[in-house]
Amino acid sequence: MESRETRLIAGKGQYADDLDFPGMAHLVFVGSPYGHAKIVSLSVEKALAVPGVLAVLTGEDMVAHTNPLPVQANFKSPGWTWRLADVYAMPRDKVRWYGEPVAAVVAEDEITARRAAELVEVAYKVLEVTGNALEALEPESPKLYDDWEDNKQVHLKFDFGDPEGAFAEADQVMHITNREGRVTGLPIEARGCVAQYDTKMDSLEMWGSFQTPYLSRHNIAATLGMPEVKVRINAVDIGGAFGLKIHAWKENVVALASKLTARPVKWFEPLKDFIVTGPHQRDVFWEGDVAFNNDGTLLGVKATVTHDLGVESTNKGIAALSIFPACSAVPNMYHWKGMHIEGIGAVTNKSFYCAYRGYGKDKGIKFIEHALNRIARKLGMTPEAIRLKNYIQPHEFPYHQINSYVYDSGDYPGTLNKALEMADVDHYRAEKEKCLEEGRYIGIGVVSAIEPAGVAVPNCQMGGITQARVQITADGTIEIHSDRTEIGQGSEVSHAIIVSDILGCKREDILVKRVTSDYIGQGPLSSRGAVYPASAVAKAAKMLKKKVVTCAATFLKAPEESIVMEDGMIFSIDHPEEKLTYGQLSEKALFFPGPRGLPVEMLKNHDHLLDVTTTWYSPTTPESGSSYTSFCTSADIAVVEVDIETGATKIIKYVHVHDAGTIINKQIVDGQIHGGIVQGIGEALSERLDYDTDGRLLTTSFSTYLIPTAVEAPDIEVAHLETPSPFTETGSKGMGEAPIIGSKAVILAAIEDALSPYDIVVNDSPASPERVRKWVVEALKRQEEAQ
Amino acid sequence: MKNFIGSRAIPDLVYHCPENMEQLMDLLGHIQGHFKIVAGCTDFIPAVRGGRWAFDDGLELIDIKKIPELKYVTLDGDRIRIGGATPLSMIIGAPAIKERAPGLAHGLTTMASPQVRNVGTIGGNICMSSPAADAVPSLLVLDAQVIINGNQGEEKSPLDRFFLGPGRNIMAPDQVLTEINFPAPAANESQHFQKVGTRDAVVISIVSAASWLKVDNGKCQGVRIAMGSVAPTPVRLPGAEALLVGNSLTLDAIDACAKHASQEITPITDLRGSADYRRDLAYTLTKRTLTACMNDLM
Amino acid sequence: MKMQVQLNVNDTTHQLEIDANATLLEVLRNLTRHQSVHRSCEEGECGACTVLMDGQPVNSCLILAASVQGNRIMTVEGLMKGDTLHPLMKAFTDELGLQCGFCTPGMVMSAYALVNQWEEEVLSDMDIRKAIEGNLCRCTGYVNIVKSIRRAKAAKDAGNWW
Ligand SMILES: Cc1cc2nc3c(=O)[nH]c(=O)nc-3n(C[C@H](O)[C@H](O)[C@H](O)COP(=O)(O)OP(=O)(O)OC[C@H]3O[C@@H](n4cnc5c(N)ncnc54)[C@H](O)[C@@H]3O)c2cc1C
Numbered sequence A: 001m002e003s004r005e006t007r008l009i010a011g012k013g014q015y016a017d018d019l020d021f022p023g024m025a026h027l028v029f030v031g032s033p034y035g036h037a038k039i040v041s042l043s044v045e046k047a048l049a050v051p052g053v054l055a056v057l058t059g060e061d062m063v064a065h066t067n068p069l070p071v072q073a074n075f076k077s078p079g080w081t082w083r084l085a086d087v088y089a090m091p092r093d094k095v096r097w098y099g100e101p102v103a104a105v106v107a108e109d110e111i112t113a114r115r116a117a118e119l120v121e122v123a124y125k126v127l128e129v130t131g132n133a134l135e136a137l138e139p140e141s142p143k144l145y146d147d148w149e150d151n152k153q154v155h156l157k158f159d160f161g162d163p164e165g166a167f168a169e170a171d172q173v174m175h176i177t178n179r180e181g182r183v184t185g186l187p188i189e190a191r192g193c194v195a196q197y198d199t200k201m202d203s204l205e206m207w208g209s210f211q212t213p214y215l216s217r218h219n220i221a222a223t224l225g226m227p228e229v230k231v232r233i234n235a236v237d238i239g240g241a242f243g244l245k246i247h248a249w250k251e252n253v254v255a256l257a258s259k260l261t262a263r264p265v266k267w268f269e270p271l272k273d274f275i276v277t278g279p280h281q282r283d284v285f286w287e288g289d290v291a292f293n294n295d296g297t298l299l300g301v302k303a304t305v306t307h308d309l310g311v312e313s314t315n316k317g318i319a320a321l322s323i324f325p326a327c328s329a330v331p332n333m334y335h336w337k338g339m340h341i342e343g344i345g346a347v348t349n350k351s352f353y354c355a356y357r358g359y360g361k362d363k364g365i366k367f368i369e370h371a372l373n374r375i376a377r378k379l380g381m382t383p384e385a386i387r388l389k390n391y392i393q394p395h396e397f398p399y400h401q402i403n404s405y406v407y408d409s410g411d412y413p414g415t416l417n418k419a420l421e422m423a424d425v426d427h428y429r430a431e432k433e434k435c436l437e438e439g440r441y442i443g444i445g446v447v448s449a450i451e452p453a454g455v456a457v458p459n460c461q462m463g464g465i466t467q468a469r470v471q472i473t474a475d476g477t478i479e480i481h482s483d484r485t486e487i488g489q490g491s492e493v494s495h496a497i498i499v500s501d502i503l504g505c506k507r508e509d510i511l512v513k514r515v516t517s518d519y520i521g522q523g524p525l526s527s528r529g530a531v532y533p534a535s536a537v538a539k540a541a542k543m544l545k546k547k548v549v550t551c552a553a554t555f556l557k558a559p560e561e562s563i564v565m566e567d568g569m570i571f572s573i574d575h576p577e578e579k580l581t582y583g584q585l586s587e588k589a590l591f592f593p594g595p596r597g598l599p600v601e602m603l604k605n606h607d608h609l610l611d612v613t614t615t616w617y618s619p620t621t622p623e624s625g626s627s628y629t630s631f632c633t634s635a636d637i638a639v640v641e642v643d644i645e646t647g648a649t650k651i652i653k654y655v656h657v658h659d660a661g662t663i664i665n666k667q668i669v670d671g672q673i674h675g676g677i678v679q680g681i682g683e684a685l686s687e688r689l690d691y692d693t694d695g696r697l698l699t700t701s702f703s704t705y706l707i708p709t710a711v712e713a714p715d716i717e718v719a720h721l722e723t724p725s726p727f728t729e730t731g732s733k734g735m736g737e738a739p740i741i742g743s744k745a746v747i748l749a750a751i752e753d754a755l756s757p758y759d760i761v762v763n764d765s766p767a768s769p770e771r772v773r774k775w776v777v778e779a780l781k782r783q784e785e786a787q
Numbered sequence B: 001m002k003n004f005i006g007s008r009a010i011p012d013l014v015y016h017c018p019e020n021m022e023q024l025m026d027l028l029g030h031i032q033g034h035f036k037i038v039a040g041c042t043d044f045i046p047a048v049r050g051g052r053w054a055f056d057d058g059l060e061l062i063d064i065k066k067i068p069e070l071k072y073v074t075l076d077g078d079r080i081r082i083g084g085a086t087p088l089s090m091i092i093g094a095p096a097i098k099e100r101a102p103g104l105a106h107g108l109t110t111m112a113s114p115q116v117r118n119v120g121t122i123g124g125n126i127c128m129s130s131p132a133a134d135a136v137p138s139l140l141v142l143d144a145q146v147i148i149n150g151n152q153g154e155e156k157s158p159l160d161r162f163f164l165g166p167g168r169n170i171m172a173p174d175q176v177l178t179e180i181n182f183p184a185p186a187a188n189e190s191q192h193f194q195k196v197g198t199r200d201a202v203v204i205s206i207v208s209a210a211s212w213l214k215v216d217n218g219k220c221q222g223v224r225i226a227m228g229s230v231a232p233t234p235v236r237l238p239g240a241e242a243l244l245v246g247n248s249l250t251l252d253a254i255d256a257c258a259k260h261a262s263q264e265i266t267p268i269t270d271l272r273g274s275a276d277y278r279r280d281l282a283y284t285l286t287k288r289t290l291t292a293c294m295n296d297l298m
Numbered sequence C: 001m002k003m004q005v006q007l008n009v010n011d012t013t014h015q016l017e018i019d020a021n022a023t024l025l026e027v028l029r030n031l032t033r034h035q036s037v038h039r040s041c042e043e044g045e046c047g048a049c050t051v052l053m054d055g056q057p058v059n060s061c062l063i064l065a066a067s068v069q070g071n072r073i074m075t076v077e078g079l080m081k082g083d084t085l086h087p088l089m090k091a092f093t094d095e096l097g098l099q100c101g102f103c104t105p106g107m108v109m110s111a112y113a114l115v116n117q118w119e120e121e122v123l124s125d126m127d128i129r130k131a132i133e134g135n136l137c138r139c140t141g142y143v144n145i146v147k148s149i150r151r152a153k154a155a156k157d158a159g160n161w162w
């Protein structure tokens, strides 16, 4: 069978925009031009009068035909704040963010729908906007949701270990603040789907860029008030997701449009729509103290992180959920005595928050890594020395971290040492000094990060559910089903490698099926692909292997222990000349002679089909409550040169050492690393969602929301350690997020190091040229004043 | 306020594609209703999709990119002449430009992407009259002249006097920019362009700057400095120029000139950068482009 | 306004009736069914819609189809020989120069224009990177794309090219 890569490169991808159904109508959303306003009146007459327009849906239709969006995470707990707002897929009375859809035009073709969208007449009464989280929390701030006391959606408080003890025994305490700008993951393909409502069967089927079809089925069925069994969701080729296509929201409107017009309805989302009305992330402010001893021993942290969540997420509760990992990631890979971390989330008039590579883990780690570098500088230590002093050591695994995570395995010092060696840090430190004499500013950043992967938390849709099925068909080809959609992270290849390794079948005889809502699971998110779905697939393949062995032993009249499966052939080691292909074996087992030719035991146990469906659950979570199963680690070293006159940063060298346990496919893992690092570089240097004071988003395109091109992206040197995870079926750890976590922190650290002659604290991202220049100008002024 | 729509429809068009100047002039003489001239369309389509330009009653579009008389780069005696509808990549690759005006070639390669440069034209960049038009500072310091044609006849104007404000210039809607020409720099002249954006590639300038120097015996015989994104139009900086001309070229002199340049401009704060940062960059880029010219010549 | 046009795509001439406001991108996707040409920003910023026009990469979203008369358009479909991948495409699959595959057809066309015109000269990584600056990729970090392009050049030098 043709590989996915061959199919895609030959231009035979089938992405959402490629879907084409007979009689298909097209839907275009009409958004609010204001950040916060009352809808005084809304008239669709003119739009409806355009020839070719079939329907115009509005918030009224949502109230009439749908339910409010369902709750996806709910953590009400004493002492904590956890509020959820009732929102419909489109609002009836009030818009709360720039671009928020107020109507959807359905027409025979897209251009007609776009034209008619101009003619939807909405009168607004503009309201004052709440621009950022800190303002939103002020008592006099305008409220987003009338029935809430204030704009605080979430307030979580965590005590890990013994924070008071830690601070009591510390030699020193350092105050740290850190801010991250608002960003979006922004795949090159935005969202899109086709909905087909079958009016005879009263059922709904959808195809599109669904990252988690099973969850989307549940949420769409709940919104439309349909029995879930009448809804089927299919993922097609997905042009990148990174977490941003987990949710289904506008998709509800598309589904309703299909139902009301009795036509297949297609929605293609222009990129600008996705930036303006898509999931956002980051936008946090950290403030806290870190306690440590004069010898560099880390002791404790007391910190609060305030999130600007934007409006209530269309994945209700899931936005707020990411505050958990942000708080819990702070201990990273070090020994600590105790921490007190509070996570606050405020609603503001901005697009909603949802998942993006990192999902909070990045925030906690960026904060603490920044703190470590500053402490090291203060104590006259190198950044590597403070880390090596405080790492959890290889003999300590499984390690119960103070935050209740159970770290599976790793070699933290080994990982960092390898990176130091590859990056030739000593050479660059000497170079830095030399360059300084010429007025050039080189900096070396060192960061290490942990990636908690494979989330399983209670009271939400991220509970750790997965399902896999491996079937040998009658002709011997093998199909794999799971909940792990292919979003470019190589899940199809990985699954095929796992199964071919276990069954000894040929890779080209395997088809990894596109994911549908038929199989239970929360999909690929939180780097769980190599943890949950891959473990379930491996487990299914192992169970299937047992059956294959029994069948083969029967047909070959040989002992089970002698059966070998290799390169698509099955034979007994005693009679290697007598071979069965998978096709021959399967045909015997199914038809000629069929089940009656199999051992009686198999039939009695109803175990005769070469088809296994199974699931997998983390072995560490039940007792310890560890929300994550595997903990991949990485060390990043970056060398940058800062042009202090323009503020521009150039990356001279980038080294990343990674330990994701057993590697299933190195090329895929490397690809994930490269991609994640460059996304992190974008966050560190140029990506920023900027709202004006009226709540209007200014950075709405690829020419204003600046993701790295090939020119800014560095060459990246990658090396691997492979410390297998004892807790997964394959020894692999979930991966894909560590690179973004490490890279944005390390670039900022390198800039800070480059600017060390000016004693500049780089605690705000992106470190855009303008911002860096501003820091330098301010430092020059400070130096002047001091003289 | 208009509805937010992610990507707007291109209006109904009546499409005209004259094949030579005569057909173009004829069209411009007779055309009724709302019309617009386009060449590469790389500014036109984004402006329509983004709703910055709206033509509710449709539009007569006059596409000039197939007119051979508007596509050329020649060295005519001591002048370099570029046809108004010449794509940027064709200019970059032209031997006359590579040899005689490498600073311009380099400046044009910092614009947009290969795809956009393959169709976007020099005339389009000038006629859009964006304060951030990256081709313009180089052309200003090369002392370029534009030739404008229409049924009223041909006009010539120094590029310096072409721009009236953001998106505004001296041309009437039924006029075409047919040529841009400038004296080919001599051996004792040099020209450089630099820009700064929030990213290196495919980015709109926060500030762009070009300098041109003519040196004899270590003395500055002529200097021109121009900048983009620092005023309502791309501008020459005569005040800064006056500080340098006739004097010995030293790093100190350049520094003083660059300081003056940063005060001579009238930048605003917008999405891409603050006025302060722009002044700061104006200083740095003036210094750097002048120094690069000086290093070429001395 | 409806117009009759002749569109030459991958050496096949299509006689089409189009709307004057249709972009080349729309006509390729909807009328001649070259769905390898992807659509994202529709404003020339992402490069997913890149095709070759007379051998040079262009954004098909910025070109009115009505203006494409007498030009040769090429898409990745035109690089294939039957079912066989072009050596450049093979280089991309060998080096895993693609992940989600969405930017890929456009990226391949820019890469093809580069390698096709690349003769004796030594190109630095930065030269290669500049040639693809108009093609955004969010998945690969570009590292394997640069490798793919070098591998393709080696294939070309070895005479494996068309
Ligand atoms: C992704 C992207 C990146 C870009 N990056 C840059 C950049 O870095 N720097 C920069 O300066 N620009 C940039 N641009 C803008 C644009 O590409 C250039 O301005 C280009 O030169 C415009 O030329 P055109 O032929 O495509 O113009 P068109 O879109 O065809 O025309 C633009 C305007 O000029 C008028 N016009 C065009 N030619 C003539 C003529 N000969 N006579 C009379 N009127 C005429 C038209 O009426 C129209 O109003 C970018 C654009 C895109 C899409």
Ligand code: FES
Pocket (backbone or CB within 6 Å): C038, C039, C040, C041, C042, C043, C044, C045, C046, C047, C048, C049, C050, C059, C060, C061, C062
């Ligand atoms: S769709 Fe053409 S460049 Fe993005």
Ligand code: FES
Pocket (backbone or CB within 6 Å): A188, A239, A240, A488, C097, C098, C099, C100, C101, C102, C103, C104, C136, C137, C138, C139, C140
């Ligand atoms: S492979 Fe996904 S955008 Fe390039």
